[in-house]
Every structure is written in C-alpha cells, then in structure tokens.
Amino acid sequence: MAAACQLGPGQRAVVSQLPLCYISSMKVRAIQFSPTLGNSEKNLQSHISHVSRAVRDGCELIVFPELSLSGYHLKDLACDIALKQGGREWRELEKLSKKIDIIVGAPLEEDAGIIYNAALYFAKGKWRHTHRKVQLPNYGMFEERMIFKPGDDFRTFKIGTMTAGILICREILFPMLAYLYFIQKTDLLIGISNSPQRGIGKDGVSSFQLWETMGYVFSQFYHQNYVFVNRVGFEDGIGFGGGSFFARAGQGICRKAKYVEEDMLDAVILPADVRRARLASNYLRDEQPQLVLKELQRILHA
Template sequence: MVSHAILQLKPAKGRLEANFARLEAALAELREARPEVVVLPEAYPTGYFLQGGVRELALTVDELEDRLNELYRRVWEGPLDLVIGFYERDGGAYYNTAAYFELGGRGLLHRHRKVFLPTYGVFDEERYLSRGHEVRAFDTRFGKAAMLICEDFWHTLTSTLAALDGAEVIYVPAASPARGFGGRVPANVGRWRDLARSVAAEHGVYVVLSSLVGFEAGKGLSGGSLVASPEGTLLVEGPLFEEALVLAELDLDRIPPVRYDNPMLSDLKSGLPLLWNDLERILEGL
C-alpha cells in the first residue's frame, strides 16, 4: 500500500511566497495522515492563466527544489515523494512542467514537460511556452510511474505510451476550467472521470488526477481530483470548486492479478507491431 494525498489547492495568482506557505501549511495538516506521496495540481506555485507573466514567474527546476526542500525540512520527518506542476524556466525557454521529487532522499527523479499545449478556446499556452517531446516512465521507491499534464491525458495515446513503458501509476496534474453546465457536473468534469476510468481499466494502472481549484478572472477551475483503480473504478473523488485534501491508498500488488484477468496491456504489446505499418502510413500522410 502506498499512501497518497492529493492537495487540491487554490493558489493566489502570482504569489509564489503565499503559495509555498500554503503548501507548507497543507503538509503540516497532513502530518497525522502521513502520506508517502503528495500530488499537487498543474501550475500550483503561480496559478494557471499567466499569459506573458510566465516569463516573470517561472522557476528553474533547481529553484523549485530548493524552495520545496526548505519547507519540507520545517514540517516533515522522513522521506516524502512530491509531484508538482509548475512553469519551468530553462535558459531562454519556458515549459509547463511536472516534477517528481523524493524529498529527504534522492531529490528530483523525473521531469515531464507538457507535450500537448492547448491553444484553442480559452487556452493560449503555445503562445508563451515550448512543447516537451517525450513521455517516459521512471522508477520511484514504490514502483514505476509516469506523469502527464492536463491535455496530455486527453490524448489516450500518451497513457498508452506510459503504460507500455512500464508505468503502474500515472500522475496527472491538471487545471481544467469548468465549461458546459447542461448536466449535474460540468462537461469537462464528466470527461475527466470517463477518461481516468477508461485509461486505468484499459492498461491496469492507477490514475491520480490532481486538479486545481479557484476562479482565475472569471474562469472557474473545477477540481474534482480523483484516483482511478486498475479495474477502472473511482476510488475517491475530491469536491468541485473548493480546496480539499484527497487521501487514497494505492495497492500496487493488485495490478498483476487485475492485468491477468484483463490482459489488454500484454495484448497490446503483442498486437502493436502488427499495426506498425498502418501507423507509419498514417503518419506519412499527416
């Protein structure tokens, strides 16, 4: 069992100090629950919609690690794994990045730069950010994981790559503005639930979604963070539109028996090469 806490928080726009202080307070609140992994949403230190302000507020991964270490040392004893979405500065380029840190241990284990930058409708990421260009599973002290950010996950191909690469847990920091109010939950929330459940069930993986909350200039980020099990059930779901600590135990020992009953991933490994010619043909035609 690996104990997880999703920190479904609402950052104050652009206030790095306040947001790291808020994170510290949230960790202090979690001391009794003692999660082994905490998962923060996309763009947590700054808020999501920054436009050109990305340039002023982005951090290098080292700056981020220093700040996290500083607050971690004040409130935590023993190792703590932490997944966080943030705007990353690297030389003259800026990325929408998720980082996995083993605090009190090996430090930065992996960094995923968002590949699918939404630049449509209310979104304008590619105007300000560069794309990442890989999806890769990596080792943690618990097993193999991968990270995808928001729209990355709306293309199920990325989860397929992560699962084929060995990921047992897919962490998804996200920031999803509510839209479509015809049903009992906003349409985007329904979409997240459906995607998380079907991706988890298709590949026999856990999906951990950490979704930002709060209004950013009229756009209401919806929350509804969740954990989907390898069978495709929702183990837990955070509330909409408000801050919450969402706790779940991930039982990685369940993955092999679930995959034995429903061997879609191993079928894919055998069947994928048969489709390779088609994939090449289609890519050539794009």
C-alpha cells in the same frame, strides 16, 4: 476530507502471495487547492503547509495540481515567476522532499527565455524527474503555446518500487499518450490539471465528465492506478472545477473529491491491483506495440 481506499480481507490474502515488488503500497494525498495567480512565494508557503500536514498524516506522496506554484493564466507573468533549477524555491522543494515525495506543477525555465509547463517530482531530498507538457492547448480561452515550449517525451520514473508516469491536463484527453505509459508498464499514472469548468447543462458541467471518462479508461483498459488532481478557485471569473479522484487499476473511480471547493483526497496505491487487473483481462500481454508502430509508419508515410 475523503478517507483512503480500503481493501477487503480476500485481497490482502492475494497480495501476500506476490513477489516483493508487488507487496508495497503507498499512501498518496492529492491537494485540490486554489493557488494565487502570480504569487509563487505565497503558493510555496501553501505547499509547505500542505506538505507538513501530509507528513503528520503518514502520507508518502503528495501531489499538487498543474501550475500549482504559479496559477494558470500566466500570460506575461510566466517569465517573472518561472521556477529555475537550483533556485531558492527549487532548493526548498528538495528540502521538503526529505520526508515525503512531492509532485508539483510549475512554469519551468530550463534555458534562458525558454519556459515549459512542467510537473516535477522530488524525493529523498533531491529532484528526480520532470515531465514537460507536450499537448499545450491553444484555442478558446487557452493560449499555452504563446507562453510555453512543448515537451517531447513521455518517460516513466520510479516512485518507490512503482513505475510511474505523469500527464498534464490536456494530455489526459489523448488516450494514445496514456498508452505510451501503459506499454512502459506503469503501475501509477498521475494526471495533474487546471481544468476550467464549462458546459453547464441539466446534468451538470460537461468538463467534469471528460476527466472521469478518461479515468475510467485508464483504470479499466490500461490497468493503471490513476490519481487525477485538479485545482479549484477562480481567475477572472474562470472557475476550476476540482473533482480530483483516484481510480484503482481495473476497478474504475473509487474515491472522488468535492467539485468546486478546496479538498484533499487520500488513496492507498497498491501495485498488486495492476497485477490483478492484468490477470483478469490481460490487455498488456495482448497489446502489439510493434504492430501499432508498423501501421503508424505505413499511415504516416503513405
């Protein structure tokens, strides 16, 4: 297991000068594991076990990968195992969240027969936030549009004092979607993924580079603390590559889990890093969303 990111003594001194909302920190654990396809009960037990251990280790937030409760290639399984608000699994997750904040991925049936690929945040014994995946890949080995209804928004929510946002897998590869969180002043961006490893060459697997490139962009240019959690394991020969990582605001990737194998990654998130990054090169201050909006309208309505 990788160790938590450490701060230098100089950084601590700066933190102590900040307003209260910037002093807090949060110990986050990313779980890089292999769910069993279509066995939500077994997967829930895995979640319970990881949560217990994270609580013992003093973590405050635990993040599981995309579709962590179900597995990825759901095809006709989705309707049989979709999570339902108020159902037994839902209540179990709420109960688990009394001691630690939890983000899980699940097929979510909000209305009868309508299923979303969702990320759910539970804290202090209650459900707090749902992000419904907007960018559903539907090409090559992917067929998410056959299963899920796309979501339609990117809303932030609070994790402790931090403003957070969630992206699910392919959404991470659309920089404009992370931008939407950037202009909502997120301190913590969470990307959860089921990325199949593909594109082998002499330098390794090209799909690994996709996620790390975006992590660098979010950290350096959107000044967000970014936790990327990818699953591992195989489904009918399709392997999921892992390589979860933590990118500190303004500093790039500072911790990375193993590729291919199960692993855990701990990181201490400091909102103060966001402030430091903004002061160093204030892209947020200089960003002109109104101009972007005006130009988008001009382009779209031309």
